[in-house]
Amino acid sequence: MSSVPHAHDHDHAHGHDHGHDHGHHGGYGGIMRWITTTNHKDIGTLYLWFSFIMFMTGGVMAMVIRAELFSPGLQIVDPDFFNQMTTMHGLIMVFGAIMPAFVGFANWQIPMMIGAPDMAFARLNNWSFWLLPFAASLLMLSFFVPGGAPGVGWTMYAPLTVQMGMGMDLTIFAVHLLGMSSILGSINIITTILNLRAPGMTLMRMPLFVWTWLITAYLLVAAMPVLAGAVTMTLTDRHFGTTFFNAAGGGDPVLYQHIFWFFGHPEVYIIALPAFGVISQVIPAFSRKPLFGYASMVYATSAIAIISFIVWAHHMYTVGMPVTGQLFFMYATMIIAVPTGVKVFNWVATMWKGSLSFETPMLFALGFLFLFTLGGFTGLVLSLVPVDIQLQDTYYVVAHFHYVMVAGALFSAFAGVYFWLPKWTGRMYDETLGKIHFWLTLIFFNMIFFVQHFLGLAGMPRRIPDYPLMFETWNKISSIGAFGFGLSQLLLLYVVLKCIRSGEPAPQKPWEGADSLEWTHLPTPVPYHTFETPPVLK
Amino acid sequence: MSSQSVRRIFLLACAFAAAAACGAAQAVEWNLQPAASPMAAEIHALHEYVMILVVVIFVGVFGFMFYSCYAHRKSKGHPAAQFHENTTVEIIWTVIPAIILVIFAWPVTKAVIAQKDTSAPELTIKATGIQWKWDYEYLKGEGEGIHLVSTLATPRDQIEGREAKGEHYLLEVDNDLVVPIGKKVRILTTAADVVHAWWVPALGLKQDAIPGFIRDTWFKATKVGTYRGQCAELCGKEHGFMPIVVKVVSQEDYSQWVGERKKALLAAADDPNKTWTLPDLVARGEKVYAANCVACHQANGKGTPPAFPPLDGSKVATGPKAGHMDIVLNGKPNTAMQSFKQLSDTEIAAVITYERNSWGNKAGEVQPAEVKARRK
Numbered sequence: 001m002s003s004v005p006h007a008h009d010h011d012h013a014h015g016h017d018h019g020h021d022h023g024h025h026g027g028y029g030g031i032m033r034w035i036t037t038t039n040h041k042d043i044g045t046l047y048l049w050f051s052f053i054m055f056m057t058g059g060v061m062a063m064v065i066r067a068e069l070f071s072p073g074l075q076i077v078d079p080d081f082f083n084q085m086t087t088m089h090g091l092i093m094v095f096g097a098i099m100p101a102f103v104g105f106a107n108w109q110i111p112m113m114i115g116a117p118d119m120a121f122a123r124l125n126n127w128s129f130w131l132l133p134f135a136a137s138l139l140m141l142s143f144f145v146p147g148g149a150p151g152v153g154w155t156m157y158a159p160l161t162v163q164m165g166m167g168m169d170l171t172i173f174a175v176h177l178l179g180m181s182s183i184l185g186s187i188n189i190i191t192t193i194l195n196l197r198a199p200g201m202t203l204m205r206m207p208l209f210v211w212t213w214l215i216t217a218y219l220l221v222a223a224m225p226v227l228a229g230a231v232t233m234t235l236t237d238r239h240f241g242t243t244f245f246n247a248a249g250g251g252d253p254v255l256y257q258h259i260f261w262f263f264g265h266p267e268v269y270i271i272a273l274p275a276f277g278v279i280s281q282v283i284p285a286f287s288r289k290p291l292f293g294y295a296s297m298v299y300a301t302s303a304i305a306i307i308s309f310i311v312w313a314h315h316m317y318t319v320g321m322p323v324t325g326q327l328f329f330m331y332a333t334m335i336i337a338v339p340t341g342v343k344v345f346n347w348v349a350t351m352w353k354g355s356l357s358f359e360t361p362m363l364f365a366l367g368f369l370f371l372f373t374l375g376g377f378t379g380l381v382l383s384l385v386p387v388d389i390q391l392q393d394t395y396y397v398v399a400h401f402h403y404v405m406v407a408g409a410l411f412s413a414f415a416g417v418y419f420w421l422p423k424w425t426g427r428m429y430d431e432t433l434g435k436i437h438f439w440l441t442l443i444f445f446n447m448i449f450f451v452q453h454f455l456g457l458a459g460m461p462r463r464i465p466d467y468p469l470m471f472e473t474w475n476k477i478s479s480i481g482a483f484g485f486g487l488s489q490l491l492l493l494y495v496v497l498k499c500i501r502s503g504e505p506a507p508q509k510p511w512e513g514a515d516s517l518e519w520t521h522l523p524t525p526v527p528y529h530t531f532e533t534p535p536v537l538k
Numbered sequence: 539m540s541s542q543s544v545r546r547i548f549l550l551a552c553a554f555a556a557a558a559a560c561g562a563a564q565a566v567e568w569n570l571q572p573a574a575s576p577m578a579a580e581i582h583a584l585h586e587y588v589m590i591l592v593v594v595i596f597v598g599v600f601g602f603m604f605y606s607c608y609a610h611r612k613s614k615g616h617p618a619a620q621f622h623e624n625t626t627v628e629i630i631w632t633v634i635p636a637i638i639l640v641i642f643a644w645p646v647t648k649a650v651i652a653q654k655d656t657s658a659p660e661l662t663i664k665a666t667g668i669q670w671k672w673d674y675e676y677l678k679g680e681g682e683g684i685h686l687v688s689t690l691a692t693p694r695d696q697i698e699g700r701e702a703k704g705e706h707y708l709l710e711v712d713n714d715l716v717v718p719i720g721k722k723v724r725i726l727t728t729a730a731d732v733v734h735a736w737w738v739p740a741l742g743l744k745q746d747a748i749p750g751f752i753r754d755t756w757f758k759a760t761k762v763g764t765y766r767g768q769c770a771e772l773c774g775k776e777h778g779f780m781p782i783v784v785k786v787v788s789q790e791d792y793s794q795w796v797g798e799r800k801k802a803l804l805a806a807a808d809d810p811n812k813t814w815t816l817p818d819l820v821a822r823g824e825k826v827y828a829a830n831c832v833a834c835h836q837a838n839g840k841g842t843p844p845a846f847p848p849l850d851g852s853k854v855a856t857g858p859k860a861g862h863m864d865i866v867l868n869g870k871p872n873t874a875m876q877s878f879k880q881l882s883d884t885e886i887a888a889v890i891t892y893e894r895n896s897w898g899n900k901a902g903e904v905q906p907a908e909v910k911a912r913r914k
Contacts (some may be wrong), residue, residue: 033728072707073699079775080842146844153772160732160774161747163874165844238872247750254748287610288618288875296628318735318770319746320727320753321653327647336638338632345631348599355618358607361822366607370600377592384588385651389744390570390581393735393770413738458567459739463777468708468766470567513618 011512012366035130038122039528040107046129048417049106052493054096054136055223059486061089066448066482069475074466082465083151084167088139090154091171094271095178096136101413102274103128103185105133106213106425110189112518112526113207120191123275125129128185135177142167142174153463155264156247157257168238168439177183186217186224193217198517199402200537206300207516208291211276211298215305219266219273222309227263229511232257253318261312269308271405273301275372279365281516283347286362287354288513293346300339300346307336317388326385333383337376344373359511360434364415367442368408375403378453394461396456402449414441414492421496422510423518426525427503433495441486447481566695571739574761574786578742580649589659589677591642606616626700626726647703653743656756661717666736667727669874674715677726680798684803689817689829690779694837697779708778709766712829714785716790717759724756731876735770741803744770759786774874775845776833810906816891819903823892826885831893834874839897845874853856859904862890863912883909 020302028036034046068076074477077085089169103179107125108385111118121127141150147165150156161168193214197206206214234256236242243249284291291297313329321329347369356362378400382388391397414437452475456462460471467475518526519537573579610616648741661679665672691710694703704710717723727736727747737744738757745755759765767782787795816820828837835841839850849855853860866886876904878886883906890909894901 072703074697075699079778080845083772083777085773099900151775157733157772159770162872163732163774163845247748252751255628288612289620290622292622293624293628294622318744318752320755321750322722323651326654327648330569330650331643334643335636337639338636339815341635342628342632344599348603348606349624349627350622351603351610353616353619353621354606354610355612355616356607356610357612366603369603373599374594378597380587380592383587384584384646386581386646386653386742387585387588389653390739392579392744393737406882454568457570459571459767461737461778463772464768465770466778468706469703474567525695 001522012178024503036126038118038126040119040122040125041526041528042113043119043125044104044107044109045424047100047107047132049209050129050132050136051413052103053096054092054100057140058092058097058487059087059489060159061085061092062088063486064483065089065524066479067305068465069467071476072467072469072472077465078463080148080151083463083521084143084149086463087151087153087156087171088143088149090138091139091175093405094154095175095268096132096139098162098271098409098413099182100132100179102213102216102234102271102409103182105209105274105278105416105420106189107183108420109518110210110213111190111196112522112530113210113516114193114196114201115517115521115531116192116196117529117531119188121188121532125188128181128188131177131181131184133230135174135181137178138170138174142170144338145170151516155257155260156231156353157260158234158237158253158274162238162246171237172235175231176228177220178477179228182224183219189213189217190221198531198534198537204295205289206538207277208280208294208297208301209277209285209516210275210299212273212280215301216270219270219305219308223263223270229265230259230263232260254316257316257319257413258313261315264310264315265312266305266308268401268404269304271409273305274299275368275409278369278412278416278419279347280425281514282361282365282419283350283369284360285419285511285514286365287351287352287356291346291353292349292352293342296342297346300342302404303339307332307339314383314388316322317428318392330383330385334380337380337383340376344369344376355513357512359418359431360429360438361415361511363409363435364418368411368415369453371403371411375400375408378403391456391462394456395452395460395462398462399452399456400448402452405446406449410476411441416493417496419511420504420518421499422503423501423522423524423526425500426506427499428506429495429499429503433491433498437488437491437495440491441485444481444485449480451477451481554577571618574740574763575742575757575759575766577649577653577757578740580652581742581883584646584649588642589644591638602645616707641751653825656724656754658722659756660721662724662726663715663717664726664728664752665715665736665747666756667729667731667736667773667780668876669731669774670769670780672711672715672736672780672782673730673880674713679721680718680793681799684799686715688713688715688783690781692779695830706766709768709783711781711783714783716766716787716792716795718789719759719762719842720789724754724757724758726752726754728752728817729807731874732773733771734773734780736767736768736782738765738767738782740765740767741784747783748759761787762786779833808882808906809879810883812884813905813907814884814887815901816895816903819891821882823888823890824896826889827892830881831889839893840898849893850899853900855893856901856909859890859902859908860912862894863904864908866890867913879913883907884914 024060068082145166148167150164150168150171152160193210233244237244243251245251245253280291309331314333320521455471464511505522508524522530570582573582662677664675664677671687671689674686676682688711691712692708696703718792727745729747729749734747735744736747741757743757745753763786765784768782834846835849841848854865867879869875886909887904889908891903
């Protein structure tokens, strides 16, 4: 993921050709290069490494959770700390790992895919990234203040948030910073896509990854301020005597849930749509066949994005909504299955009669397709109000959203990393190790989460540090799977480092079927500055 | 590494998973708990229909995918076709799923409407979620006026592994909610502090309990038995330790239970004007403490600071009696310390006396009459 040595090589090789009198890295070396960089590739790299560190941090927290749940009884942590772990695991994985990973892909890929020299607002881009380490530090700092980190779940429901110590305030400020970073990043992405496309790169010729990010960026701009509002109201309820979420002062705890999920449901698609985008690049490349139904993919993505704003209360079937409300949100949720289905059918049709090969990116893409669809189907099960009322807040829900978030977003991010790593670093990764990483990840993932469906059906609530004896078997299997899954991810780190250090040199287009501009118009490794003059498109 | 060693690792992982599955001790649960109400049965049926639908579609779609993976491989020399559009197919796979969903929505809609119909109950019970117990008031119907507080009965020693875990570990309470079979029972839910959720899987209902608001749900039990559930909304430290136990009994047994309960309530009512001796108050207070205070303030009085402060040597527990009574009666806003005014004057006097005369504290006794006078 780092292009440091090659970028330097390139400096020497091509610096004079371009006739630039300024340094390619903004005149700084070492750490200052990364702090001051305005280069989309550097910033993409920073995002991806940040995301990986957060992924490991959130992963360690998941290990603590699974270790405590290995057996009934309290063995390792006390319930308070357990709640802190579930909260921070959720926040860190959603805001620290998954979202920055896809912003990293966006930074690296969007300018190259549309023939732009860089992002539209290069300095803003730097700031969008550098807000993140501060946000992450605030989150981690909350463990060390009196009362510890908040133990309220990543959803931060009122009024439990009012009982927390100052860790809650640090978390609220962290969410503010994360939101700011996302909004600035999104404005940048929208502006870049709409203004910096090479001549001839019409909207309907853009790679689908770019399309999904355009739509995602609009979702982010619309949804993140809503979250900021929700946590700010929590902050003033805590400290300034407001009663937004307190019935005693005319407020309503359920109002918080409405506001949170008005952000929270689009957030699901903020994570899923760029994942769809990556998959839509990878599957055609390894099928050696154009994406089936490009236009319908664009329409389906837009439809999903729009509908995602009218389904939020399906997270709240048990709060006691009127029957008409429950029915409305149920129908709207069921409708989302239609465009999502269209996408799955299109991907399968893309493979149909192609000439398939199964390198690591394709394996992860197929894993995504299979398991994400499984997660989508349990989503359909949960969309039905009566069934959801039975399963709400159980491990069934935990299993469902991990199928969508891990097998969906994370598998797709892995597919993207293996797919573009040769282009970024100029070197091939170790294919055998990549495949082992895939199979270990796939097996352990299902070991953790498939059995959690049974736990949920049998009646195990989520977010409990201890459980009745009948749930022991599945919890043991799930915990063993979790440790295996966590360890397997170290292999990814090894593969990436090995690729950067000593991988075989990669050709310009290592994937036969890849056809977007970064493969067809740019050498490998990509130069530090690309498309300084726009490419000519037929 | 060769592809053979990849295969070997894969087989090893499979064997490992299988061994883990066999090695675990308990009987495994795969599905929803057996239904004990028509609504739970309805949920079972809906879940089964949707699972059949989902599995059929899943197998169909991925049948295509895996066939493609098998037959259209480059390694087999399959040439890549270049088609990438077919409007007819696109319309078919948009419209057909939509039609399936519409057909499916019909029975579900009927179930939703039935689930929300809380009219004409034969017994109405209010369930109040309190960190971390349930308070039940029988509001209307046979048993009106009965009041129960239902707290986890599993001893701390079992939870912390000093004692073998019992059969109903974490799913047992001191006072079961008793209801008659075949009667429509309406449950009103609310909460005293944060959001909780009242959930009994076998009865097919779950309803959030929201502080400051009343929500409702209903059930009609069809089988005599004891049904166990847990709080389903994260409500703080002891969220995993506030179970719900509903005991469904025959009509005769229910009437008998109501009679006994009412008699016991009368007998147990302590005379708030009686003057107690210090050792009696401390002995009584220790029980009240164990039922209400120990989860936060701990048996040794050290609490778990800073959220749950120590009582041993605290200013409140060694300072003026009035302040101590106020905090127990009214709670402390914006902290986990809630009001305990639902306890009787005698119980409050006893627990305060216990706190003031245990561990290192020696701060004298409080009589029930003083508590009575202090109530606002």
